[in-house]
Amino acid sequence: MSDAVVTPAKSSDAPLSRLQLALRKPGFLIGAVILGISTLLALFPSFFAPYDPNFIDYLAVRQPPSWAHPFGTDMLGRDALSRVIHAYTVNMQMAILATVFALTIGITVGALVGYYRGVADMIFGRVVDAIITFPFLVLVIAVVAVLGPGLINMYIAITLVGWVYYARLMRAEVIAQMGNDYASAGIVMGYSDRRIIFRHLLPNAITPVIVYWMTDMALAILLGSSLGYLGLGAQPPQAEWGVLIAEGRNFITTAWWLSLMPGIAIVITGLGFSLIGDGLADLLRPRG
Amino acid sequence: MTDHPILEVENLCTTFSRGGTALPAVRDVSFALGKGQVQGLVGESGSGKSVTLRSILGLARHYGEVNGSVRWQGQELTTMSEWQLRKIRGREIAMIFQEPMTSLNPLLTVGTQLTETLKAHTDLGRRARRDRAIEMLDHVGIPAASSRLGEYPHQFSGGMRQRVMIAIALAASPKLLLADEPTTALDVTIQAQILDLILKLADEMSMGVVLVTHDLGVVAQTCDTVSVMYAGRVVEQGDVRQVLQTPRHPYTEGLIRSVPQDVPPRTQLYSVPGTPPSLFSLPEGCAFAPRCQAASEACGSARPTLQDIAPGRQTACFHPMPATQEDAA
Amino acid sequence: MTQTVMKIEDLHLSFPVSRSLLDMVQRKPGKSVNALNGVTLELLQGETLGVVGESGCGKSTLARCIVRLYPPTSGQIHFDDQDIFDEKARKDRTYNRRVQMMFQDPYSSLNPRMTTGDILTEALRVHEMRPEAEIASRVAELLELVRLPQDAAEKLPHEFSGGQRQRIAIARALAVEPEVLIADELVSALDVSVQAQVVNLLLELQERLHLTILFVAHDLRLVRHVSNRVAVIYLGRIVEIGDSETLFSSPSHPYSQALLSAAPSLDPDDKGAAIQLEGELPSPLNVPPGCPFHVRCRHVTAQCRTVIPELRALEGRGEVACHHSEEINQYA
Ligand SMILES: Nc1ncnc2c1ncn2[C@@H]1O[C@H](COP(=O)(O)OP(=O)(O)OP(=O)(O)O)[C@@H](O)[C@H]1O
Ligand SMILES: Nc1ncnc2c1ncn2[C@@H]1O[C@H](COP(=O)(O)OP(=O)(O)O)[C@@H](O)[C@H]1O
Ligand code: SF4
Ligand code: SF4
Ligand SMILES: [Mg+2]
Ligand SMILES: [Mg+2]
Numbered sequence: 001m002s003d004a005v006v007t008p009a010k011s012s013d014a015p016l017s018r019l020q021l022a023l024r025k026p027g028f029l030i031g032a033v034i035l036g037i038s039t040l041l042a043l044f045p046s047f048f049a050p051y052d053p054n055f056i057d058y059l060a061v062r063q064p065p066s067w068a069h070p071f072g073t074d075m076l077g078r079d080a081l082s083r084v085i086h087a088y089t090v091n092m093q094m095a096i097l098a099t100v101f102a103l104t105i106g107i108t109v110g111a112l113v114g115y116y117r118g119v120a121d122m123i124f125g126r127v128v129d130a131i132i133t134f135p136f137l138v139l140v141i142a143v144v145a146v147l148g149p150g151l152i153n154m155y156i157a158i159t160l161v162g163w164v165y166y167a168r169l170m171r172a173e174v175i176a177q178m179g180n181d182y183a184s185a186g187i188v189m190g191y192s193d194r195r196i197i198f199r200h201l202l203p204n205a206i207t208p209v210i211v212y213w214m215t216d217m218a219l220a221i222l223l224g225s226s227l228g229y230l231g232l233g234a235q236p237p238q239a240e241w242g243v244l245i246a247e248g249r250n251f252i253t254t255a256w257w258l259s260l261m262p263g264i265a266i267v268i269t270g271l272g273f274s275l276i277g278d279g280l281a282d283l284l285r286p287r288g
Numbered sequence: 289m290t291d292h293p294i295l296e297v298e299n300l301c302t303t304f305s306r307g308g309t310a311l312p313a314v315r316d317v318s319f320a321l322g323k324g325q326v327q328g329l330v331g332e333s334g335s336g337k338s339v340t341l342r343s344i345l346g347l348a349r350h351y352g353e354v355n356g357s358v359r360w361q362g363q364e365l366t367t368m369s370e371w372q373l374r375k376i377r378g379r380e381i382a383m384i385f386q387e388p389m390t391s392l393n394p395l396l397t398v399g400t401q402l403t404e405t406l407k408a409h410t411d412l413g414r415r416a417r418r419d420r421a422i423e424m425l426d427h428v429g430i431p432a433a434s435s436r437l438g439e440y441p442h443q444f445s446g447g448m449r450q451r452v453m454i455a456i457a458l459a460a461s462p463k464l465l466l467a468d469e470p471t472t473a474l475d476v477t478i479q480a481q482i483l484d485l486i487l488k489l490a491d492e493m494s495m496g497v498v499l500v501t502h503d504l505g506v507v508a509q510t511c512d513t514v515s516v517m518y519a520g521r522v523v524e525q526g527d528v529r530q531v532l533q534t535p536r537h538p539y540t541e542g543l544i545r546s547v548p549q550d551v552p553p554r555t556q557l558y559s560v561p562g563t564p565p566s567l568f569s570l571p572e573g574c575a576f577a578p579r580c581q582a583a584s585e586a587c588g589s590a591r592p593t594l595q596d597i598a599p600g601r602q603t604a605c606f607h608p609m610p611a612t613q614e615d616a617a
Numbered sequence: 618m619t620q621t622v623m624k625i626e627d628l629h630l631s632f633p634v635s636r637s638l639l640d641m642v643q644r645k646p647g648k649s650v651n652a653l654n655g656v657t658l659e660l661l662q663g664e665t666l667g668v669v670g671e672s673g674c675g676k677s678t679l680a681r682c683i684v685r686l687y688p689p690t691s692g693q694i695h696f697d698d699q700d701i702f703d704e705k706a707r708k709d710r711t712y713n714r715r716v717q718m719m720f721q722d723p724y725s726s727l728n729p730r731m732t733t734g735d736i737l738t739e740a741l742r743v744h745e746m747r748p749e750a751e752i753a754s755r756v757a758e759l760l761e762l763v764r765l766p767q768d769a770a771e772k773l774p775h776e777f778s779g780g781q782r783q784r785i786a787i788a789r790a791l792a793v794e795p796e797v798l799i800a801d802e803l804v805s806a807l808d809v810s811v812q813a814q815v816v817n818l819l820l821e822l823q824e825r826l827h828l829t830i831l832f833v834a835h836d837l838r839l840v841r842h843v844s845n846r847v848a849v850i851y852l853g854r855i856v857e858i859g860d861s862e863t864l865f866s867s868p869s870h871p872y873s874q875a876l877l878s879a880a881p882s883l884d885p886d887d888k889g890a891a892i893q894l895e896g897e898l899p900s901p902l903n904v905p906p907g908c909p910f911h912v913r914c915r916h917v918t919a920q921c922r923t924v925i926p927e928l929r930a931l932e933g934r935g936e937v938a939c940h941h942s943e944e945i946n947q948y949a
Contacts, residue, residue, distance in 0.1 A: 181726035188684045190713025191743055203730050286729035332808045447672065475671040476879040480891045502809060505881030529885050546813040548842035549883050553862065554820060559813035563778060
């Protein structure tokens with residue numbers, strides 16, 4: 001009468017083995033290595049940088065790459081490598097601070113309108129339509145223009161625009177999950193809305209949002225350094241990749257390395273986030 | 289059945305490999321089908337019914353290893369090239385799939401999909417194709433057929449899409465129909481209508497049918513012969529009356545007994561104890577042994593093969609059930 | 618004298634169909650799917666009421682209304698003499714505890730990220746069914762009750778077969794000690810032999826726990842087996858309701874007759890006399906006026922086309938919604 005429990009193909013299908021599986025994929029592994037190194041550089045820049053990034057040496061301005069200065073020196077004789085490394089701190093911070101509030105707000109709003117629908121959902125739809133008609137960058141610049149340049153204002157601006165994208169994704173995913181009977185079962189069991197939304201729907205709906213978050217962190221670095229380049233984000237003498245590129249811009253023919261090296265740093269870090277994002281999709285899928 | 293069989297399946301074996309291990313989905317399936325004959329295929333989910341059909345039509349060899357022989361009007365299908373098979377599929381042998389939702393092209397109208405089939409497999413003219421398409425939709429119980437030819441699959445309900453699939457399969461008057469649970473998604477009233485249609489075509493146009501179903505009532509009402517599958521193997525086959533009325537294999541008997549018919553209402557139903565084995569770890573002897581009440585020691589070590597126990601009647605069991613009613617007859 | 622536990626009165630429910638842009642431009646009126654068109658029903662203490670009908674006739678909609686997943690367009694449901702859609706009653710979650718539902722799809726009705734133990738614990742905790750210290754032993758008891766092995770508690774839904782998942786769903790429903798169980802196609806997705814196991818379990822638990830069950834299914838044989846009474850639904854209306862054995866052995870409504878005659882018999886020689894239904898298939902988008910079955914009925918008269926037949930008791934049978942039951946059943 002009673003049937004034996006179907007034993008899973010591998011009895012130790014623990015999260016660990018999934019991580020191992022993910023790490024076996026070259027993309028995910030490369031991404032993890034890139035982000036690991038980036039994080040170390042961001043946390044302990046002074047340990048890795050050969051010089052003080054703000055040490056000015058008028059006797060050695062705009063020197064080409066050499067053993068002493070692998071990335072050369074800038075127009076004030078500061079070591080370009082040290083400045084790129086110190087910029088990791090602010091640029092990695094950007095990836096997090098410019099997205100994490102948008103992520104939190106987006107998930108909450110998206111889950112709520114997706115669950116309750118109705119008038120709130122209609123208003124949300126209008127807000128989304130209004131915001132996404134404008135290109136992201138244009139809108140962020142407009143907000144910074146109102147608030148004034150600077151890192152904090154830039155984070156506020158990106159959050160004000162960025163949450164919509166998370167919320168939209170989350171809403172769609174929650175609505176899709178609502179079609180599953182386990183959500184109906186929660187209602188029938190008399191569980192509170194908060195429990196159904198946060199304990200049942202959210203964990204099942206969040207995967208694509210997390211994956212998007214990874215790519216968005218790459219975009220945030222790109223956006224942040226663009227604003228830095230335009231003079232709207234980080235302000236000199238702060239070492240920030242966009243600022244560094246802007247500083248090197250006037251010497252692009254004579255000292256090309258000044259703009260190229262921070263540019264490469266942006267590309268590599270962005271790549272790291274994208275690669276991790278792809279792998280995470282597999283890692284977070286419910287088993288079965 | 290003095291007729292020469294049109295379809296002969298012999299020792300059909302299909303193996304998939306999953307994660308490096310071999311998965312024996314179908315093992316040593318053999319049967320023959322005459323003109324106008326309806327052969328049923330029953331068994332629990334995962335017993336290999338669909339894979340058997342797909343192997344017959346040469347679909348399974350794209351993603352699995354198929355051995356054994358399938359002869360269609362004397363021609364060997366298993367070794368035939370894709371190019372040659374294509375001429376047989378749809379025209380001589382048609383198939384209805386288990387998942388009706390995914391088998392229609394969402395971008396083409398129902399009418400186009402029907403007439404395309406007719407264009408490919410018949411030499412009817414434009415007008416005649418349209419008339420035939422309407423006639424087929426009518427046959428499968430789609431009302432106001434002429435006005436619905438221009439509609440897209442998503443405008444049809446699930447049951448109607450399944451009926452469109454059946455209409456497409458039958459449009460070119462195939463000589464053999466492979467039907468995988470054609471009516472499972474449909475209501476009993478529509479099911480009766482579709483089965484009637486299939487039987488009528490089998491009769492009038494001498495179409496052979498292999499019908500996969502898990503409904504023993506459908507088997508009883510439509511099939512001439514039936515094969516019962518368990519864990520990839522045929523465990524019993526023969527005339528439908530004999531198999532249903534005097535099952536000889538313990539599994540067949542269990543399957544029939546678990547249908548709630550002629551049992552006092554609201555009493556416990558019979559059910560075969562346990563669950564089907566995983567194909568990855570089949571028991572050494574008879575695959576049914578862990579669930580079988582008649583099992584002896586021999587059943588755990590050796591595998592029973594399909595043996596003739598009466599004319600046209602075979603079973604794979606060391607201790608077949610007594611043939612009580614047959615004795616009486 | 619059996620007591621009425623739930624009283625459903627003239628329940629209507631229509632879903633608005635979203636209009637396409639073209640329809641709006643052409644100013645076509647908004648359409649709606651009339652899933653329930655006046656269902657009146659009483660559920661008696663301790664019985665199993667079977668509900669049968671073709672797909673799309675409103676069986677699941679009725680089930681979902683009863684557990685308040687859908688609010689009806691009009692009509693009432695009384696449970697314990699309390700209108701369950703009443704503003705005050707709606708906030709009362711004890712109704713959700715006392716009336717439980719089990720769903721058709723064993724693969725989507727359990728949260729894929731929660732173990733069996735989590736699922737049962739949650740139900741016990743939210744409704745404070747047991748003091749915290751006794752929860753673990755109650756989970757063990759529930760697993761025992763639905764005959765799942767004890768190690769099932771630590772497993773995730775994907776590690777179970779369909780039949781086992783339905784048992785988990787039954788255990789979840791029973792955790793909160795309900796009085797009424799709504800089973801919507803509980804075993805439809807399962808193999809015949811597994812179906813038998815789950816049905817046996819349900820019958821046994823009903824006996825033991827004095828449950829009232831609404832058993833929705835399209836498998837007529839199964840409904841006949843488990844039910845005391847049966848309701849036949851056609852296009853969102855009950856066309857016949859009565860004692861299960863009487864109804865199955867001699868159905869009175871022309872639709873019930875056609876439906877039951879279409880079920881294939883296990884006996885190859887019993888070809889039956891399937892009554893072929895003619896005419897358009899029913900669509901809840903435009904329910905025909907008068908008797909909803911008149912477009913397919915062999916016995917249709919002018920009266921049927923305009924006047925909706927009410928359910929009325931028929932001598933020696935159940936209640937039937939047909940103008941001509943007497944004449945039709947005279948010869949049957
Ligand atoms: N493409 C495939 N690759 C690997 N394994 C497969 C494939 N198709 C089917 N199988 C396996 O082969 C076995 C038989 O499957 P099959 O689909 O024939 O079962 P069935 O009898 O038709 O079941 P159901 O009644 O559920 O349709 C199963 O274990 C299934 O998982
Ligand atoms: N949430 C919904 N939105 C719109 N239409 C629905 C919804 N649920 C059910 N319906 C429609 O209501 C009718 C009855 O459905 P249902 O109660 O599920 O039928 P069944 O008897 O097969 O369980 C069908 O036409 C169905 O398409
Ligand atoms: S061979 Fe043995 S175990 Fe297998 S079905 Fe026959 S009696 Fe049962
Ligand atoms: S009322 Fe008329 S149309 Fe309806 S079932 Fe009775 S006889 Fe048929
Ligand atoms: Mg199949
Ligand atoms: Mg339903």
